[in-house]
Amino acid sequence: MKKFIRIIIIILYLIIIFVLANKLLSPKYMTDLVEGSMIAEYYDEIKNHEVIFIGDCEVYANFSPMVMYEQEGITSYVRGTSQQLIWQSYGILQETLKYEIPKVVVFNVNSLRYSEPVSEAYNRLTLDKMKWSKEKIDIINASMTKDENFMSYVFLIIRYHSRFSKLTSEDFEYLFKEKKNTFNGFLINKNIKPVGSLPTKKRLPDYNFSEKCIGYLDKITKLCKDNGIKLVLIKAPSLYPYWYDEYNEQIVNYAKENNLDFYNLKDVADEIGIDYQKDTYDAGLHLNLTGATKLSIYFSKLLKEKYSLTDFRQNKEVNRIYQEKLISYKSAIS
Amino acid sequence: MKKVLIIIVIIAVVIIGGVEIGVTMQKSKTSSQNAKQEEKVEENIDEGFIFNDGNIKLVPGSVFSKETLGLGDEKNYSEIASCAFEGLDKTYTYENYEITTFPDGDQDKIYTIYLLNDQVQTAEGLKITDEKDKMISTYGEDYKTQGNQYTYTKGKTNLEIIVENDVVTSIQYSYVTE
Known part of the structure; x- marks a missing residue:
């Protein structure tokens, strides 16, 4: 009997060592490549969002839920990740709906151009920290x-x-704890890199979105419809990679056929007040803090008017939570 | 209990040590394989498609250096960052072609050469505005298609030709990275 207990203890210790080694050697995404931490930050949130954003970096860099709350009282969360492919957006939306049913889902259509997995590195940023489901x-x-x-x-x-030989202090510091890097999924970037010249707009062999991507867009549309959610399609303002007219036309037609709203926010950049000499941190690919603030003010007004969202500033309990968040946000952006 | 702890420590050391030895062996095996592969690539790099406009010879996959290649100042230059990772794709636009490089360690290597007009032609004599028949007679029928694009592969390079209404409208050399 004693021997049996000893064996059990040894096995348990080995499991603990394995789990610890697994945890220690995995990237923490806390101070370096923080984009990898974004997917998991959502789980600790209070799930009362009327608007959920899904899509690639063009959502987490460009839309600030804190600004949208301050301006219009909208509660929103950005479930964007780097190079989020459309089948990933679909899965993340399915997962989100297990926690809450928003009134509006905003999907950035940029990822429709990719019909195959792009790179393992981006997969890891989206998946390493995602809960098992x-x-x-x-x-x-x-x-x-x-x-x-x-x-x-x-x-x-x-x-x-x-990574055994490349461990840094981050790996030990965040072995058992985590910190938040975003504000409701918005990743602040205050740098400025003005738009200079861009590469030539190359001809493409095929401008049609693949059947696979349209299939997933159909699934997202159906999922929203089945849950009584208004799906809103957007193309975030960015100058590169080029958003071809042929792409746009397909989305316009898809939206018409499926009775959806589509906003190409790139086309209204002037109206929004985006200045690509000041409002981008990487020469036109993503907006920086000032650009995202302008866009969020514009888009929150549009959402409020079109989709009759609740002004949660009138709700004491929610407002208390968001006022606390706003204090941290303002300190982070100052 | 003391005995059990000693056994556990020994097993843990063996496991971690084993992983590390395994990793090191794997690494040295991989790095020697990579070195051999790189050597082979360097040897074979000239076996792919090469862009040659008479003065300048550009080889996809080779190290990009304006000085060594004898390129003058570009008309336009742009840097494209990735969403989350470090490193930049750089684009140098000249009068008749555009070169995009990718970072490889401390060096930039040529990723694509995109012809911009009909003032230049491939080393084999095909240019934008030529007819599809000329493409076939020049490069043959051993190609892969995607939409309007015909891709010829040679060594570690692709020659990608877009044909619209039987006319060549785009020519690009690219380096095959995997």
């Missing part, structure tokens, strides 16, 4: 590139064992 399994299976394997998402040590 059927949706996560589906996303992994749909997103893996040629050399990836499923088990490396289950046991991160398989993928990251070589």
